[in-house]
Amino acid sequence: EDQVTQSPEALRLQEGESSSLNCSYTVSGLRGLFWYRQDPGKGPEFLFTLYSAGEEKEKERLKATLTKKESFLHITAPKPEDSATYLCAVQGGQGAQKLVFGQGTRLTINP
Amino acid sequence: KAGVTQTPRYLIKTRGQQVTLSCSPISGHRSVSWYQQTPGQGLQFLFEYFSETQRNKGNFPGRFSGRQFSNSRSEMNVSTLELGDSALYLCASSPFFGVSTGELFFGEGSRLTVL
Numbered sequence: 001e002d003q004v005t006q007s008p009e010a011l012r013l014q015e016g017e018s019s020s021l022n023c024s025y026t027v028s029g030l031r032g033l034f035w036y037r038q039d040p041g042k043g044p045e046f047l048f049t050l051y052s053a054g055e056e057k058e059k060e061r062l063k064a065t066l067t068k069k070e071s072f073l074h075i076t077a078p079k080p081e082d083s084a085t086y087l088c089a090v091q092g093g094q095g096a097q098k099l100v101f102g103q104g105t106r107l108t109i110n111p
Numbered sequence: 112k113a114g115v116t117q118t119p120r121y122l123i124k125t126r127g128q129q130v131t132l133s134c135s136p137i138s139g140h141r142s143v144s145w146y147q148q149t150p151g152q153g154l155q156f157l158f159e160y161f162s163e164t165q166r167n168k169g170n171f172p173g174r175f176s177g178r179q180f181s182n183s184r185s186e187m188n189v190s191t192l193e194l195g196d197s198a199l200y201l202c203a204s205s206p207f208f209g210v211s212t213g214e215l216f217f218g219e220g221s222r223l224t225v226l
Contacts, residue, residue: 043219044215045217046216087154098159101155104153
């Protein structure tokens with residue numbers, strides 16, 4: 001059974017203090033690993049797709065990396081508007097959009 | 112371009128009742144998935160529809176059902192509601208089926224409270 005574990009559950013940083021969020025996964029036949037951002041009261045918003053080990057994607061202050069067992073979301077010099085829950089998900093199997101999500105990391109950036 | 116629209120946004124039901132939630136995907140999107148989000152279990156896959164056919168189903172009891180119409184709009188139904196069904200129900204659309212882009216477009220959800 002596909003599983004995703006995210007750590008830490010919650011992270012509080014000062015503005016400008018860089019850090020990383022971890023996503024460990026087990027999946028048979030990884031078709032893709034995905035990062036989403038969710039703000040309170042909203043649905044998740046897509047950030048990145050990673051397909052193979054060694055791949056990296058960047059968007060503004062966020063950078064996602066992938067190994068064979070885990071993914072990291074690096075946040076460089078974060079701002080208060082980066083505060084959100086960050087969700088990691090994997091997709092396996094054939095012919096389906098089904099995603100298996102982790103529990104998320106709740107990130108708070110203090111000004 | 113309008114996003115994914117879910118109705119109603121909030122609703123309160125009592126145990127034993129049934130509920131129907133509606134989802135209008137982004138125009139041109141033919142795949143619609145439903146997820147349940149709770150504080151304890153996180154986001155869990157319910158089912159996926161493409162071209163009016165259920166293509167995949169998660170590990171939920173038969174009380175949870177859904178359908179998709181020819182215009183790609185989707186509904187999900189929960190019968191004989193239980194307290195544990197209280198959750199945020201999220202609908203997500205995608206233009207494709209079977210392509211691992213992972214880019215699902217989520218609505219804001221329907222928050223169901225069962226008393």
